[in-house]
Amino acid sequence: MTTILDAQNLSKTYGEVAAVDHVSISVKEGALFGLLGPNGSGKTTMIKMLTGQVRPTGGSATVLGLDVTKDPVGVRDRVGIIPEQETPPSFLTSMEYLRFVGAVRKIPDIEEKADYWFDFLEFRDKRNVLCKDLSRGTRQKLMFAQAFIHEPALALIDEPLINFDPIMQDVVKEYLAGYVKNGRTLFLSTHILEVAEEICSEFAILHKGRLLHTGPVAELTGRGEHLPQFFLSLVRKGTHV
Ligand SMILES: Nc1ncnc2c1ncn2[C@@H]1O[C@H](COP(=O)(O)OP(=O)(O)OP(=O)(O)O)[C@@H](O)[C@H]1O
């Protein structure tokens, strides 16, 4: 099966801090890959490097066959992204923001596609409301819509479920599980380990910038283990692969 994302010894240091420290992971087409780890373990930095937003200080990575260091713009063009805690521009309405995304990404039929998302995530009533006046959850709905509206072959999404109520978490969880069924690939970071266990096919655990574990979820569940417990015991031990 085709490799969609491949990182080899990928590293990013900020002064003395090794935010990501020689991490190697590989993601195949059709995978739903979960990146897990405690606060400050390097998940967001990893996603930023893999989406051409932060330049690695060491190692290499290819995403959809493109080198993230040599062609960060090409990578950003092709993937869907939900950055961590990012909100849409305050001065645009929901619809204007999706039109803007449509123009930048050259998405045909943006009005119809936007309408689908307003209905699907149940925020049609906020279509013409300025983003500054949206609730946090509704802003997250809009960020979710902008990441998936062009149905990218690969989406990298940083804590996509945060700010969603339980009903919306369920809707989004089902959407993500279905998204990869057509050979598309997802790479997500999350602290919600129960959801990761339910929908992810593969996962990795980062700790202080280093890779503690990577492998299929079924490998754990097949031997009667659960991801939350596995995560806690591994992170508490803190031993690296
Ligand atoms: N721009 C930056 N300048 C300096 N240090 C940074 C910068 N960005 C991240 N770091 C540091 O890199 C480390 C990893 O941060 P990162 O945001 O990647 O963690 P995370 O796993 O996403 O955490 P969280 O679960 O809290 O979102 C932390 O020590 C953080 O303080």
Ligand SMILES: [Mg+2]
């Ligand atoms: Mg983060």
